[in-house]
Amino acid sequence: xxxxxxxxxxxxxxxxxxxxxxxxxxxxxxxxxxxxxxxxxxxxxxxxxxxxxxxxxxxxxxxxxxxxxxxxxxxxxxxxxxxxxxxxxxxxxxxxxxxxxxxxxxxxxxxxxxxxxxxxxxxxxxxxxxxxxxxxxxxxxxxxxxxxxxxxxxxxxxxxxxxxxxxxxxxxxxxxxxxxxxxxxxxxxxxxxxxxxxxxxxxxxxxxxxxxxxxxxxxxxxxxxxxxxxxxxxxxxxxxxxxxxxxxxxxxxxxxxxxxxxxxxxxxxxxxxxxxxxxxxxxxxxxxxxxxxxxxxxxxxxxxxxxxxxxxxxxxxxxxxxxxxxxxxxxxxxxxxxxxxxxxxxxxxxxxxxxxxxxxxxxxxxxxxxx
Amino acid sequence: xxxxxxxxxxxxxxxxxxxxxxxxxxxxxxxxxxxxxxxxxxxxxxxxxxxxxxxxxxxxxxxxxxxxxxxxxxxxxxxxxxxxxxxxxxxxxxxxxxxxxxxxxxxxxxxxxxxxxxxxxxxxxxxxxxxxxxxxxxxxxxxxxxxxxxxxxxxxxxxxxxxxxxxxxxxxxxxxxxxxxxxxxxxxxxxxxxxxxxxxxxxxxxxxxxxxxxxxxxxxxxxxxxxxxxxxxxxxxxxxxxxxxxxxxxxxxxxxxxxxxxxxxxxxxxxx
Numbered sequence: 078x079x080x081x082x083x084x085x086x087x088x089x090x091x092x093x094x095x096x097x098x099x100x101x102x103x104x105x106x107x108x109x110x111x112x113x114x115x116x117x118x119x120x121x122x123x124x125x126x127x128x129x130x131x132x133x134x135x136x137x138x139x140x141x142x143x144x145x146x147x148x149x150x151x152x153x154x155x156x157x158x159x160x161x162x163x164x165x166x167x168x169x170x171x172x173x174x175x176x177x178x179x180x181x182x183x184x185x186x187x188x189x190x191x192x193x194x195x196x197x198x199x200x201x202x203x204x205x206x207x208x209x210x211x212x213x214x215x216x217x218x219x220x221x222x223x224x225x226x227x228x229x230x231x232x233x234x235x236x237x238x239x240x241x242x243x244x245x246x247x248x249x250x251x252x253x254x255x256x257x258x259x260x261x262x263x264x265x266x267x268x269x270x271x272x273x274x275x276x277x278x279x280x281x282x283x284x285x286x287x288x289x290x291x292x293x294x295x296x297x298x299x300x301x302x303x304x305x306x307x308x309x310x311x312x313x314x315x316x317x318x319x320x321x322x323x324x325x326x327x328x329x330x331x332x333x334x335x336x337x338x339x340x341x342x343x344x345x346x347x348x349x350x351x352x353x354x355x356x357x358x359x360x361x362x363x364x365x366x367x368x369x370x371x372x373x374x375x376x377x378x379x380x381x382x383x384x385x386x387x388x389x390x391x392x393x394x395x396x397x398x399x400x401x402x403x404x405x406x407x408x409x410x411x412x413x414x415x416x417x418x419x420x421x422x423x424x425x426x427x428x429x430x431x432x433x434x435x436x437x438x439x440x441x442x443x444x445x446x447x448x
Numbered sequence: 449x450x451x452x453x454x455x456x457x458x459x460x461x462x463x464x465x466x467x468x469x470x471x472x473x474x475x476x477x478x479x480x481x482x483x484x485x486x487x488x489x490x491x492x493x494x495x496x497x498x499x500x501x502x503x504x505x506x507x508x509x510x511x512x513x514x515x516x517x518x519x520x521x522x523x524x525x526x527x528x529x530x531x532x533x534x535x536x537x538x539x540x541x542x543x544x545x546x547x548x549x550x551x552x553x554x555x556x557x558x559x560x561x562x563x564x565x566x567x568x569x570x571x572x573x574x575x576x577x578x579x580x581x582x583x584x585x586x587x588x589x590x591x592x593x594x595x596x597x598x599x600x601x602x603x604x605x606x607x608x609x610x611x612x613x614x615x616x617x618x619x620x621x622x623x624x625x626x627x628x629x630x631x632x633x634x635x636x637x638x639x640x641x642x643x644x645x646x647x648x649x650x651x652x653x654x655x656x657x658x659x660x661x662x663x664x665x666x667x668x669x670x671x672x673x674x675x676x677x678x679x680x681x682x683x684x685x686x687x688x689x690x691x692x693x694x695x696x697x698x699x700x701x702x703x704x705x706x707x708x709x710x711x712x713x714x715x716x717x718x719x720x
Contacts (some may be wrong), residue, residue: 094534115716120533120709124526125559132523132556133530136498139517140534158520272462289515290535292493296461296510298518307510308518 079214079244080105080147083173083237084113086221087145089258092171093119094137094144096130098152101185102241103175106147127152131159131172138168139297141265141288143225147173149241150192151182153199160234161200162299164323167232167277167284169263171224172196174236175244178432187432188241190353193408196236197382203320205327207334208236208382210353214248220379226261227334231326232283238381240404242354242434269293275304278322327383336379337388341367345374347444348392348421350413351402352381355428355435359402362440373444381409386416393417398447402426402435422447456482459492461513468503469578471658471667473625473651477572478507480628480649481543484635495539496531500524500548502579503653504572507543522553525560528567536566536706539639546573546587550606554586557608557646561617564643565705568635571608571646574653582656592660612646613697619645620697624674625652627693634695643704650674650691 084106087095095110097103111121120137124130130146137144148156153174163170176192178184196208207227211220217239224235264285266276269292276287276295284304287295296306301316309315327334341363342348351359356377366373376392378385389412393399399421401410410425417423426443428435457464459482468474485492497508501521509518515538519527524542532540549557549571560569576594577583583596587608591600613620619641623631631649638645652670654663663669679685681692 094530096530112716115709115712116718118713118718118720122529122533124529125555128523129526129529129556129559132519132526133533135519136517136527136530136532137534138530139515140531142534144530144534159523162520287515289496289517289531290494290538293515294461294493294513295515296518297516298509299520300518 078105079211079217079239079246080175081109082214082218082250083147083221083239083244084109085252086218087171087225088113088117089253089255090222090225091143091260091262092145092225093117093142094134095119095146096122096124096133096137096144097146097148098124098127098130100148100152102177102244103147103149103152103173105244106173106175127155128159131156131163134170135159135163135166135168138170139289139295141290143169143229145171145173147175149175149177150179150195153192153195157199161202161204163234164200164204164206165299166297167286168234169228169232170234171221171228172234172236173221174238176238176240184432188354188404188434189432190240190355190404190408192238193381193405196238203324205324206234206236206382207231207327207380208238209336209380210238210378211243212353212356213243214246214250217243218250218252222258226259229263230261230283231330232263232286233327236382238353240354266293273305276306277302278304278319280322283326331383334380335383335385337385338377338379340375342374342376342392344372346372346397347447348374348376348396348399349402349440349444350376350389350399350409352378352409355402355404358435358437359440362437362444365437365441366444369441371441371444371448378409384412384416389413389416390418393421396421398422398424400424400426400440400443400447402440404428404431404435456486459485459513460511466511469655471652471654471665472503473572473574473649473653474503474507476625476628477570477631477649477651480632481507481570481635483632484639487636488639490539490639495541496535498524498528498531498540498542500544500553502545502547502577503574504543504545504548507572522548522551523556524548525553525556525567525569529560529563529565532565532567533706533709540567542567542569544569544571546571546575546585546608547577550586550608558611558615561612561615561644561646563705564616564618564702566642566644568638568645569647570635571648572651573608573648574651574657575605576653576657578653578656582659594660608648609646609696617646617697618643618699618702621646621695622648622650622693624650624678624693626671626675637695637698641698642700643702650678
């Protein structure tokens with residue numbers, strides 16, 4: 078099951094702290110962790126709500142533990158204030174969102190991709206996030222390891238943006254031997270250098286983290302702060318510096334962070350763009366198109382945030398039409414449309430019924446129409 | 449005089465430079481906390497402070513010269529829980545307000561108590577929202593006119609100590625800014641308590657709460673009122689017209705969460 082693969086991926090990455098609240102369709106991650114993490118010497122905490130889950134993940138991360146939580150949209154809604162805190166305080170952590178159908182309590186038994194914007198824009202203010210969208214149980218395992226690595230490297234929250242289809246999907250998964258897994262650990266400040274030491278907001282790179290309990294005298298605040306952690310909540314120059322520095326931390330490392338996959342794109346006239354579970358149908362449809370002689374290609378943002386704007390722009394200069402498939406009312410679609418700058422026609426294609434996996438035949442039909 | 453420093457100055461990041469309103473109780477509470485730590489002989493580096501949003505959050509943040517985590521409104525106990533679980537060997541103290549622990553973070557307060565996790569929570573209860581301009585709090589006495597209740601509050605105030613006691617807190621106490629020595633001695637006891645310790649400190653806000661009582665800007669009068677309206681509680685002395693202060697619960701031997709986690713690791717077969 079995808080959710081179990083996710084939990085094992087987290088443990089393989091060195092996760093030592095899991096906090097969460099039960100919620101369908103993510104609960105299997107929590108249930109698996111509730112036993113397994115103790116075997117690895119870690120800590121499991123079932124919190125009173127998702128707000129506490131995210132807050133305690135932040136606390137544990139400052140205590141030096143690789144920390145995570147898992148939930149779906151309603152839980153993300155409750156976590157948003159502290160997701161913003163994690164971004165602002167440059168706290169490494171992993172948040173898994175096994176999307177279900179919304180809005181509100183919605184359809185617990187259905188899948189959707191309705192939270193793409195929620196994970197990017199849900200907390201207040203301007204901030205970057207990293208989000209990777211698995212399309213299979215194998216990727217639930219691999220992407221969770223990847224998410225921990227990037228969160229540690231860039232001192233930032235990283236989302237694994239899955240959905241019920243992938244989370245509850247059963248496929249065989251290959252787990253790797255520890256020696257075959259690349260593990261990144263956060264850089265930790267080596268010693269206390271007196272007042273004024275850089276703990277945050279490095280103008281270049283990532284400031285080594287002043288993890289607690291080591292005499293580093295960290296001051297961590299969600300208020301606007303200078304690189305030494307001291308607070309100033311009414312200085313425009315500082316606020317400008319913070320927002321731009323947090324953004325640049327991610328953007329200058331796009332080569333390391335942004336992952337995309339292209340299939341049959343060299344001579345494609347129609348590009349089918351999809352992410353997460355929907356990618357499965359799209360790749361299948363593109364292969365069907367090719368067997369019928371239709372010049373379709375597949376482009377998949379594996380990491381949906383940061384959005385691969387430049388690659389979409391390049392594609393839009395080569396193809397006639399871009400078909401964006403996703404299990405929602407059009408979210409990545411808006412990103413693609415604005416990146417394509419009217420160079421190619423961009424059309425949106427949801428499944429016939431929201432909440433279900435789109436059928437490849439529906440995509441093939443749309444490709445035919447577009448040609 | 450320059451050869452002599454305040455004995456607590458060494459605990460401050462950049463000297464003692466609180467910028468609170470005149471007469472605020474924060475300074476008295478801060479001194480009581482630091483005196484307790486000073487007398488404990490524990491290394492200040494072995495402490496981590498977690499605070500929330502509001503005037504009380506600025507007691508440790510950024511002033512205390514050790515690890516300080518200043519989080520979102522109401523979430524200090526939840527963040528402290530994660531921190532303590534990841535680093536059981538450090539002393540974790542939460543300093544929060546009555547809004548933090550009685551309103552927006554009430555859920556985390558009761559669950560912290562239920563878990564009996566070994567952290568110390570100090571709630572500064574000034575019975576008002578000070579930082580945002582004197583709105584009614586869940587601790588504001590009934591019928592008080594505040595900036596969000598011009599006709600007086602209609603809700604009854606919380607008794608935070610009774611809530612924590614009912615939720616399973618194993619160390620529960622209340623003092624006021626008038627009772628500094630008792631407060632310090634109680635914090636000292638709480639530092640040695642293995643479990644969730646909760647200390648409510650009734651404090652004066654001469655700017656916002658003072659005007660309700662007709663004592664605007666008059667901190668000494670407000671502290672005298674705290675003295676006169678309270679009595680030192682003993683199991684056999686209950687005065688219904690006054691607020692009890694003292695140590696209400698000090699229960700030892702109840703399983704503490706970080707030790708329980710250790711037990712689970714052993715049960716799961718983990719060996720270091």
